[in-house]
């Protein structure tokens with residue numbers, strides 16, 4: 001197509017460029033070509049000289065409860081930048097809803113929490129898109145949904161968000177990608193597709209078109225381990241208000257886990273409750289039924305597979321429809337529902353069993369280390385969950401189930417890896433704040449550092465109600481102090497004196513030492529109750545940074561945000 005002279009000129013020019021420069025020119029030329037109309041004229045600006053086409057902006061928003069979506073979206077934003085795409089990163093809790101109409105490329109990373117609910121920080125956004133009929137025909141979008149296949153409503157929030165944008169007339173440029181707990185490969189593959197679309201549609205210079213790889217196929221899904229209970233003891237002494245079980249689980253095979261991980265357990269329902277349901281409905285427990293996921297005798301379904309506790313309002317509604325009764329919008333246990341609003345016949349009950357959801361797993365932080373306790377063992381520290389319902393003292397399903405497990409009984413579990421709540425290099429100092437069952441991952445951390453002879457210093461803040469009855473793992477911790485593994489331990493027993501003393505008060509008392517550790521590079525970890533504990537502790541950390549570092553409150557916030565970005569401030573809270 002080119003004459004001999006032009007072709008020669010072109011070859012000479014090509015010879016003078018480096019590989020990188022050629023890649024850039026390639027992108028630049030495709031940009032020019034994409035912007036010319038078929039008559040060979042520039043498609044804009046009245047045919048004036050074409051300027052290099054600049055990379056378009058995309059918005060990458062995340063909705064997170066435990067930080068995975070945030071970390072992932074932050075990582076994906078850097079991947080985009082490297083490819084010349086400017087990704088504006090935003091937390092959905094901070095997102096200005098009125099900006100939606102101005103977006104062009106809108107990519108959402110969002111997890112599912114609770115029982116198929118959005119993460120709390122993303123609730124305002126979720127409610128906004130569900131409570132309004134928007135028109136967004138110009139918007140191009142895709143959703144990356146984080147979830148866990150063990151939950152009955154796998155990636156429900158991502159599905160909901162994806163469906164709403166479709167309803168608003170937005171263009172789904174890459175299909176919804178649902179991810180299990182090992183989300184990295186699926187997320188990378190999804191984003192590669194996203195970038196390929198953006199690059200193709202915006203003709204970005206300097207970037208060769210991305211090759212779209214098919215989404216990586218999972219080898220065999222989650223790995224479930226069959227374990228045996230080796231030990232199950234209550235760590236609280238007689239007279240305590242609490243029961244906290246130290247449970248050791250042994251397996252025949254090596255368990256692939258590290259301190260900082262959690263294990264997921266699906267509890268069984270209590271036999272006496274299942275018996276009561278059978279007698280209230282008159283159903284034959286041996287009658288075989290098929291539900292969404294399993295076929296088994298009703299007795300087994302109600303014991304091992306289906307959730308009969310604290311039914312969702314939507315499930316209670318289905319019961320009201322099947323039994324044709326007027327039941328207020330509420331949540332309650334199946335046994336109470338059957339007692340207060342009985343079924344007319346077993347057929348109604350059979351129909352209802354088929355719509356019951358599976359039992360959701362519960363997560364427990366591991367309190368052991370393979371290096372210290374062996375590779376065929378994992379330990380957990382479980383607080384018996386207590387609450388009032390129907391004017392009765394009741395107990396949480398899984399914590400009661402675990403507390404009741406006798407030695408030698410069998411249990412199934414899976415490992416939920418946490419890549420971020422992890423011990424740093426052996427020479428780094430570590431500050432651990434873990435009242436109550438928050439002690440669990442730190443028992444694992446400290447045992448691991450002891451077993452591996454790590455040289456970094458360790459500082460542990462622990463709190464509970466009473467020293468005499470509630471100092472969990474007291475002997476072990478005192479030994480660690482004696483042998484020097486624990487450099488510092490600070491204890492807060494809230495009810496041993498008139499005024500309440502919590503871990504954050506102990507931290508404030510040690511403000512200058514804490515700031516010195518942090519400034520010298522220590523890593524900070526918080527574990528235990530999210531609200532109010534982890535929030536109070538974070539507020540105290542900010543005060544300490546402000547006061548000891550002579551910073552303004554804004555500077556203190558930035559300082560802590562930087563620690564978080566550097567992976568030096570991690571939380572495992574629930």
Ligand SMILES: Cc1cc2nc3c(=O)[nH]c(=O)nc-3n(C[C@H](O)[C@H](O)[C@H](O)COP(=O)(O)OP(=O)(O)OC[C@H]3O[C@@H](n4cnc5c(N)ncnc54)[C@H](O)[C@@H]3O)c2cc1C
Nearest residue numbers: 310362363364365382383385389396397398399437440574
């Ligand atoms: C990352 C992570 C790590 C965790 N680590 C630990 C750990 O190390 N140790 C630990 O003990 N826990 C830990 N947990 C918490 C644990 O997963 C469970 O949430 C906890 O044990 C309670 O579960 P449960 O089945 O006993 O209670 P559930 O049966 O799930 O009940 C929970 C709550 O629901 C409400 N409820 C239930 N039924 C009714 C009803 N009929 N009427 C009214 N209200 C009702 C009550 O408020 C009750 O307290 C962790 C959680 C996460 C997310």
Ligand SMILES: Cc1cc2nc3c(=O)[nH]c(=O)nc-3n(C[C@H](O)[C@H](O)[C@H](O)COP(=O)(O)O)c2cc1C
Nearest residue numbers: 064065066067068069111114116147148151154155
């Ligand atoms: C208490 C709890 C409830 C959860 N409920 C669901 C659920 O209903 N469906 C689901 O797919 N995943 C569920 N998950 C799994 C999370 O979505 C998954 O761990 C995700 O990686 C968390 O991402 P985030 O840190 O960005 O919030 C739940 C996790 C927890 C801890």
